[in-house]
Amino acid sequence: MCSTGIIYDVSMSNYHCLWDPDYTEKPARFTRVLERCQSLGLIQRCVDLKPRKATNAELQLGHSQNLIDILKSTSNETNVEKLKELSTRYDCVYFHPNIYELACLAAGCAIELTDQVISGRLRNGFGILRPPGHHAMFDDFCGYCYFNNVVLAARHSLNSGVKRILIVDWDVHHGQGTQRAFYDDPRVVYFSIHRFEYGTFWPELPESDFDHIGEGPGTGFNVNVPLNRDKNTDTDYMSVVLEVLLPLAMEFEPELVLVSAGFDPAFGCPEGEQNVSPAAFAHMMHLCNSFAGGKSVAFMEGGYFMTSHAEGAALTLKTLLGDPCPKLPEDFTTPCPEIRDAILNIKTTLRPFWKCFQKEDYDVKYVARTIWKGRTEPVPTVFDPMCPTPPRPKEFEQVFEDQLEQWISSTELRKSKIKLGFSSFDGRFVDHMWSLAHAMSVFKNGQINEILKAIKDDEIQSGLAVLPLGTFENLNPLACQDFKRVISININDHFSHVEDYSLKSDALVFSFQPTNQKPSYEYTKSTLKFQFHSIGDDKIDAHLFHALYRLILPLSYEFGPDLVVIRIVQENHWLTPKCHGMLAYLMSILAQGRILVLLQGQPEIKTLEYTAESLIDWQPPKQSINAVSENASNYEVVESARQEACSQWKCINWH
Numbered sequence: 339m340c341s342t343g344i345i346y347d348v349s350m351s352n353y354h355c356l357w358d359p360d361y362t363e364k365p366a367r368f369t370r371v372l373e374r375c376q377s378l379g380l381i382q383r384c385v386d387l388k389p390r391k392a393t394n395a396e397l398q399l400g401h402s403q404n405l406i407d408i409l410k411s412t413s414n415e416t417n418v419e420k421l422k423e424l425s426t427r428y429d430c431v432y433f434h435p436n437i438y439e440l441a442c443l444a445a446g447c448a449i450e451l452t453d454q455v456i457s458g459r460l461r462n463g464f465g466i467l468r469p470p471g472h473h474a475m476f477d478d479f480c481g482y483c484y485f486n487n488v489v490l491a492a493r494h495s496l497n498s499g500v501k502r503i504l505i506v507d508w509d510v511h512h513g514q515g516t517q518r519a520f521y522d523d524p525r526v527v528y529f530s531i532h533r534f535e536y537g538t539f540w541p542e543l544p545e546s547d548f549d550h551i552g553e554g555p556g557t558g559f560n561v562n563v564p565l566n567r568d569k570n571t572d573t574d575y576m577s578v579v580l581e582v583l584l585p586l587a588m589e590f591e592p593e594l595v596l597v598s599a600g601f602d603p604a605f606g607c608p609e610g611e612q613n614v615s616p617a618a619f620a621h622m623m624h625l626c627n628s629f630a631g632g633k634s635v636a637f638m639e640g641g642y643f644m645t646s647h648a649e650g651a652a653l654t655l656k657t658l659l660g661d662p663c664p665k666l667p668e669d670f671t672t673p674c675p676e677i678r679d680a681i682l683n684i685k686t687t688l689r690p691f692w693k694c695f696q697k698e699d700y701d702v703k704y705v706a707r708t709i710w711k712g713r714t715e716p717v718p719t720v721f722d723p724m725c726p727t728p729p730r731p732k733e734f735e736q737v738f739e740d741q742l743e744q745w746i747s748s749t750e751l752r753k754s755k756i757k758l759g760f761s762s763f764d765g766r767f768v769d770h771m772w773s774l775a776h777a778m779s780v781f782k783n784g785q786i787n788e789i790l791k792a793i794k795d796d797e798i799q800s801g802l803a804v805l806p807l808g809t810f811e812n813l814n815p816l817a818c819q820d821f822k823r824v825i826s827i828n829i830n831d832h833f834s835h836v837e838d839y840s841l842k843s844d845a846l847v848f849s850f851q852p853t854n855q856k857p858s859y860e861y862t863k864s865t866l867k868f869q870f871h872s873i874g875d876d877k878i879d880a881h882l883f884h885a886l887y888r889l890i891l892p893l894s895y896e897f898g899p900d901l902v903v904i905r906i907v908q909e910n911h912w913l914t915p916k917c918h919g920m921l922a923y924l925m926s927i928l929a930q931g932r933i934l935v936l937l938q939g940q941p942e943i944k945t946l947e948y949t950a951e952s953l954i955d956w957q958p959p960k961q962s963i964n965a966v967s968e969n970a971s972n973y974e975v976v977e978s979a980r981q982e983a984c985s986q987w988k989c990i991n992w993h
Contacts (some may be wrong), residue, residue: 342385342460342461342463343451343463344384344466345451345467346465349440350368351368351369353365356432357418357422358432360728360729361724365468368468371648374648374649383659388450390450391446392443392446392490400489400490405479412435415433416435425723430473432723437469444465444487445490447467447487449494452492452494452594452635453498455594455634456495456500463658464655469482470482470509471484471486471487471637471639472600473511473514474486480541482640486516487637488507488513488516491596491637502591502592503596504592505520505528506530506595507529507597508531508598509530509532509598509639509640510602510607510640512530512534512543512546514546520560521560523559524555524559527560527587527590530561530562530563531575531603533564533603534566535568537712538712542712548564561583567676568611569612570613572666573989574673576621577673577681577892578680578681585884585887586688586692588694593633596634597626598639600641601638601639601640601641601651604616604647604650605738606643606738608730616742617664619650621666621927625927628958629958631958631959632957636654636655638651645739645742656751660955661753670892670895670896670989671896671988672989683707686706693966694965752796752930754796757777757799757953758798758800758953759779759780759797759798760803761801764940767804767946768780771946774950779797786805789801790820791820793901794820799953804937804941805937805939821901823901825901825902825903826903827890827903827921830850830851830906846864848867848885851870852870852878853870853871857870857974859975859976859979866889866979866983868979870882870975871969871971871972877914877964880969881972881976882913883917884973888980889983892987896987896989900929900932901932901933902933903934903935904933905935908938908941909938909939916948922952935949
């Protein structure tokens with residue numbers, strides 16, 4: 339079960355444009371990804387699934403029989419002029435004698451891989467598929483796409499009993515085919531980040547803007563994030579994911595996540611013209627994998643600069659395999675004004691439909707406005723069959739190659755042989771952990787500093803320790819000096835001096851304390867302490883996660899830690915077991931997975947299990963998190979803290 343599936347067929351490279359040798363949709367888009375994944379040893383670590391073609395009945399889940407028949411009629415067609423003429427009827431499409439067979443193969447592979455994941459035979463999966471699919475519509479080919487792989491996989495999953503699906507589309511072009519397929523369906527959230535530029539960027543559709551949020555019962559379930567400028571960065575993309583996708587997906591609670599993984603936002607792509615690093619795709623995949631208990635499937639879509647395309651795909655697969663995310667190569671800073679406007683427009687428009695956005699403090703009088711600078715003439719009926727993106731001069735290409743080579747060569751792809759170091763004062767926990775862990779090293783009771791040293795030396799990937807109450811001082815502050823920058827998250831019944839232990843290093847400390855009094859916070863540049871109101875058996879899961887995506891994660895990205903330490907006192911069990919696991923999973927995106935979790939007291943067995951699974955397999959809890967609470971006062975203190983902190987932190991300084 340704890341496996342990542344891979345599916346592809348080498349024949350997917352067997353088509354190209356017969357009349358334009360410079361067409362950007364070319365076989366190298368497939369072969370370069372396969373070569374890079376093989377060179378990193380990733381394919382060998384996956385369960386290699388047998389590829390298959392989609393049946394006609396499966397194709398009808400997303401397409402008309404007329405469309406299927408048109409594509410089938412091109413099979414073995416040798417008249418190039420006839421294929422070229424047919425291509426003029428569709429926007430950015432070329433036909434080839436092999437295209438019907440290969441489009442059926444890509445669709446069948448998408449369905450097969452997804453079926454393996456929803457059935458529980460695989461944990462997650464990656465489809466290296468060509469042709470791509472997200473532009474293909476019910477009765478129309480479009481944008482290098484013939485059959486919509488992700489739509490067919492989603493429809494198959496819904497028919498198989500999956501109740502809620504999140505589709506994340508980070509391809510630089512809007513996947514209008516996927517949007518139209520589920521526009522009125524509340525079982526599917528379609529979330530797309532795409533270049534728009536007020537309608538002047540292809541596919542130049544008004545429906546690609548933020549105000550198209552679904553219709554009928556699907557209203558509020560379609561989310562478009564339009565990028566209204568080029569050269570967007572890792573900060574811009576990650577800000578969208580943290581500010582919009584993370585809270586919305588937590589509230590939606592999907593049972594399956596499908597990713598249209600286009601790598602054309604990557605640096606150097608002539609179509610995307612964005613500045614997203616290959617490493618950023620690993621971070622986005624890690625966060626997408628946070629939901630549905632890690633049941634996620636990514637399908638390759640676009641990507642037209644071969645080096646960044648292949649590297650982005652390989653790092654996405656590496657993340658699905660449970661390897662730590664590499665550090666982002668550039669500083670995390672303030673998102674550009676166009677991104678900030680897009681995020682605010684989306685939240686304002688979706689606020690009536692999602693409680694998570696109703697909890698945030700921003701100007702409720704703000705009016706979201708659409709701006710259209712796109713074409714006003716009718717859509718043409720005859721299209722140019724030549725490549726829409728002309729080739730660039732070789733010296734221009736080399737500039738991008740040199741920058742990518744610098745990023746790739748300086749990116750540490752960390753992978754320790756032993757996933758987890760474990761220590762416990764209670765032998766029963768050690769015995770239970772042996773039944774869970776296949777890659778664990780046991781340390782003696784109290785050897786926290788030894789665990790830290792092993793993390794530093796890459797002997798183990800992360801650490802987990804169970805300590806008796808009142809013994810947190812066993813962690814020698816000097817041990818943290820081996821790490822230049824430390825983030826500490828502390829959840830306790832009371833604040834004390836030990837929470838500032840890591841200030842011996844350059845540290846950022848977040849502390850949380852439940853109280854039956856009025857909630858409050860204390861803020862300095864290096865410490866942020868919250869008191870959340872809680873009575874009786876109330877848990878603080880929802881408020882912790884609100885603080886996580888509004889403050890902890892963005893500030894942590896800007897801070898750039900070398901180590902994350904989470905300390906949770908187990909005396910009154912203020913967090914649910916699954917919350918422990920989700921917190922560990924989300925924070926493991928930082929510091930290349932160098933994370934130490936300390937549980938003080940007697941944790942519940944489920945707490946230990948969820949936390950260990952998150953650290954051993956980078957697998958989030960299978961159960962959903964209670965992401966929304968009716969306790970408004972706790973949300974208010976988080977928003978007040980963010981307002982105070984924004985003057986000192988670029989990532990949230992949006993004014």
